[in-house]
Amino acid sequence: MPKENAIETRSSRKVYGAGSEAVVALDDVSIAIRKGEFFTLLGPSGCGKTTLLRLIAGFETPTSGHILLNGQDITDVPPNRRPVNTVFQSYALFPHLSVRENVGFGLQMKGRPASEIGTKVERALSMVQLGAMADRKPAQLSGGQQQRVALARALAPSPEVLLLDEPLSALDLKLRKEMQSELKRLQHELGITFIFVTHDQEEALTMSDRIGVMSSGRLLQIGSPREIYNHPVNRFVADFIGETNFIPADVHDGTATIAGDIAMQVAPDSPQGRHTIAVRPEHVRILNDPAAAPMRATVTDTTYFGTDSHVRMLLQGGTEIVARYQSEAAGGDAPTTGTDVGVSFAPGSVQVLQD
Amino acid sequence: MSAREEAETRRDARNTWLLSAPALVILTLAAAGPLLIMLVYSFLTPGDYGNVVWKFSTDAWVGTILSKDIFDGTYSLADAHLTIFWRSVKLSLITTLFTFIVGFPTAWFIATRTARTRTALLFLITIPFWTNLLIRTFAINQIIRNEGILNTFLIYLGVIDTPLVIIYSDFAVFLGMTYVYLPLMVLPLFAAIDRFDMKLLEAAYDLYATRLQVLRKVVFPIVRPGIVAGSILVFIPSLGAYVTPRILGGGRNMMIGNFIELQFGQGRNWPLGAALSVLLLLIVAAALVVYIRATSRETSNG
Numbered sequence A: 001m002p003k004e005n006a007i008e009t010r011s012s013r014k015v016y017g018a019g020s021e022a023v024v025a026l027d028d029v030s031i032a033i034r035k036g037e038f039f040t041l042l043g044p045s046g047c048g049k050t051t052l053l054r055l056i057a058g059f060e061t062p063t064s065g066h067i068l069l070n071g072q073d074i075t076d077v078p079p080n081r082r083p084v085n086t087v088f089q090s091y092a093l094f095p096h097l098s099v100r101e102n103v104g105f106g107l108q109m110k111g112r113p114a115s116e117i118g119t120k121v122e123r124a125l126s127m128v129q130l131g132a133m134a135d136r137k138p139a140q141l142s143g144g145q146q147q148r149v150a151l152a153r154a155l156a157p158s159p160e161v162l163l164l165d166e167p168l169s170a171l172d173l174k175l176r177k178e179m180q181s182e183l184k185r186l187q188h189e190l191g192i193t194f195i196f197v198t199h200d201q202e203e204a205l206t207m208s209d210r211i212g213v214m215s216s217g218r219l220l221q222i223g224s225p226r227e228i229y230n231h232p233v234n235r236f237v238a239d240f241i242g243e244t245n246f247i248p249a250d251v252h253d254g255t256a257t258i259a260g261d262i263a264m265q266v267a268p269d270s271p272q273g274r275h276t277i278a279v280r281p282e283h284v285r286i287l288n289d290p291a292a293a294p295m296r297a298t299v300t301d302t303t304y305f306g307t308d309s310h311v312r313m314l315l316q317g318g319t320e321i322v323a324r325y326q327s328e329a330a331g332g333d334a335p336t337t338g339t340d341v342g343v344s345f346a347p348g349s350v351q352v353l354q355d
Numbered sequence B: 001m002s003a004r005e006e007a008e009t010r011r012d013a014r015n016t017w018l019l020s021a022p023a024l025v026i027l028t029l030a031a032a033g034p035l036l037i038m039l040v041y042s043f044l045t046p047g048d049y050g051n052v053v054w055k056f057s058t059d060a061w062v063g064t065i066l067s068k069d070i071f072d073g074t075y076s077l078a079d080a081h082l083t084i085f086w087r088s089v090k091l092s093l094i095t096t097l098f099t100f101i102v103g104f105p106t107a108w109f110i111a112t113r114t115a116r117t118r119t120a121l122l123f124l125i126t127i128p129f130w131t132n133l134l135i136r137t138f139a140i141n142q143i144i145r146n147e148g149i150l151n152t153f154l155i156y157l158g159v160i161d162t163p164l165v166i167i168y169s170d171f172a173v174f175l176g177m178t179y180v181y182l183p184l185m186v187l188p189l190f191a192a193i194d195r196f197d198m199k200l201l202e203a204a205y206d207l208y209a210t211r212l213q214v215l216r217k218v219v220f221p222i223v224r225p226g227i228v229a230g231s232i233l234v235f236i237p238s239l240g241a242y243v244t245p246r247i248l249g250g251g252r253n254m255m256i257g258n259f260i261e262l263q264f265g266q267g268r269n270w271p272l273g274a275a276l277s278v279l280l281l282l283i284v285a286a287a288l289v290v291y292i293r294a295t296s297r298e299t300s301n302g
C-alpha cells in the first residue's frame, strides 16, 4: 500500500517582485513528501529552498500552483491554521518569555488547558534535555541550547509536519554532529514528517530518507541518498553531491568509450551519443603494474588525509582524475608524483550523465 | 574573591563616583534647587502685591483642595480646584492614549520602510519642532475657530450650515495637545520597534497566534520600553500644559498649568501656586510609579 503524502506541491511557482525586477525563486516545483519521512531539500545558496519551505509554512502564497497537506488543498490557509511548525534558522525565540513559556506558546495560542500545556512542555523539554533550564530567558542560553529550545517549541504542539530551515548552520562542527543524530532520533521516535533544508551535502546524505536536490528554483532530482549519490541525473547533481570525476565519452548500446579506445560497460538504458561519464574517486582503482590495467595514468599529485590519500592523475587521453587511495586496504603507501600506474573503474560504478 | 580583586572593585566604585560627581552636582542644583524653593514658598504667607512674606503658614496647602468661606470661616471642598485637576488628568490620559493609537501604526510604518525612506519620514516627524509652540497652537486656532478654515470649508462643501463649535472646549485642548505631543510618542516607539526582530512575528503566527495575539503577546511586551517612554513623554508635559489650554481652551477650560500661572500672576498668591506645583509633581510621580508597576506586571505574566 503506498503511503499517503503529508505534503504535496503541485507545479508551485513563486515570483518575487514584478516587471524587470522579477525574481523567479521557484519554477514549477512538484514534490510529494511522504508521511513520517525525513525529507531534505539540498541545494546551493539562493536556489529557493527557503522559499519552498515558506510556501509550505504559509508565509508566502505561490504565484501559481497548489500546496496540499494530507491531500487537502491548503494553499490559502494562513500559517496559524496549518498544523505545520517551523524551526527558524535564526531560532526566533521570544526574548521576553522564559524557555518554558516559549515552548508552551503554541499550545497556549491553541487554547489548550493549563494542565495539558504543563505536561506537554515538560515532555518537550526533557526530549531536548533542557528540563533544568526551563526558567531561563533565551539570552541566558548558549547557541546550541537556544537551538534545542527552538526545536522543542516547534514540536510541543505536535505538528504533523516540522519544517527546519538550516537549523544547524550556526553551530560548531561537534555540536552539529550531536544535533544531527539527536534530530534523527527524535524524528524516528515521534514519527513526524520532517522537511529539512541544508546546503551541506554530507548532512543531507547522513540524515535523510530522501533528498530533493534543487538548483535555480528547480527540483533536479528526488531520491534516496544512495540513489542520488550513485545515480545522479546530471552533472550539477553529481558535482554538488560528493566529489566526482567527469570524463567525456561516446556512449553506444551499453558501452562507453573514453580516450578513443577504452571501452567500459554502463547501464543499457543510458543515453546514447556524446556524453559525460561520472566516476566517484573511491571507485577508481590504482594498480602498480600499468600493463595489468585497462587504462594508464601518470600521478601528478598526492595528498595525504590520514585514513586515505587523494591521488591526482592525468589519464591517458588527457583527462585529469582523482582516486581515493586507502593505504591500509591496498597494503602500501600511495604512489608518488611522476609514477606511471594502471587504472581501472569498479564494475557498475560508471554513470552516464544526461547533460 | 581575593583581597586584590576586592580592592580593585572598591577602587572602581570610587572612580565611578568621582567621575560622575560634576554631573551629579549640576543635576542636584538644577533639579532639586528650584524644587526646594517651591517647597519653602508653599509654606509661607502671600504678600499683598505678589511675592511672599516670610511667615510660616499651611494655608496654601489647605487651599489646594479646600476653600475657606469668607463669611463664616468654614472649610468646604474647593470644587473649582478639583474640576481643574480632574480636567487636567482626564485630558492628559486621553491625549496619551490617543497619541499611542495614532503613533504606534505611524512608528511601525516608519520602522518597516527602507533606510532612505525611513530617514526622510523621521525628518518629517521632527519638522513641527522647528516652529515655536505658540505659533503652532495659534495655527490650530485658525483652523478650528468658528470662522476658521475647517468650518469655512465644510460650509462651502455644504456638509454643515452652521459652524461646528470646536474652539474653546476640552475637545479643542485635546486636539491641540495630541498634535503637539504626537512626535514625542512616535520617536521612542520608533526606536523600540526598530530593534524589534520581525522574524518573531512569523514565529508567533506559525505557532497558531492570531494577528491580535501576535500584537498583544509578542509585539507589545517587547516594545514595552518604547511605549512606557512615549507615554511618559506625552503624559507629563500634557499634565502641566500651559500654552495649549490657554489658546485653545479659552479662559474657562483651565488646566493645572494655567491655574498655577494664575496664582503667580493676577491671583497674587505665590504660596498657593507653589503648593499646586509641588502637588502636580507628586501626582506625576505617583502616576509614574503606578504605571510602571502595572506595565511590568503585565509582561511578567506573559
Ligand SMILES: Nc1ncnc2c1ncn2[C@@H]1O[C@H](COP(=O)(O)OP(=O)(O)OP(=O)(O)O)[C@@H](O)[C@H]1O
Pocket: A016, A017, A023, A024, A025, A043, A044, A045, A046, A047, A048, A049, A050, A051, A052, A199
Ligand atoms: N522577499 C524576497 N524578495 C525578492 N527576492 C527574494 C525574496 N526572498 C528570496 N528572494 C530571492 O529568491 C531566490 C531564492 O531565495 P531563497 O531564500 O529561497 O534561497 P535559499 O535556497 O534558501 O538560499 P540560502 O541557502 O542562501 O538560504 C533568491 O534569488 C533570492 O534572492
Ligand SMILES: [Mg+2]
Pocket: A049, A050, A051, A165
Ligand atoms: Mg535559505
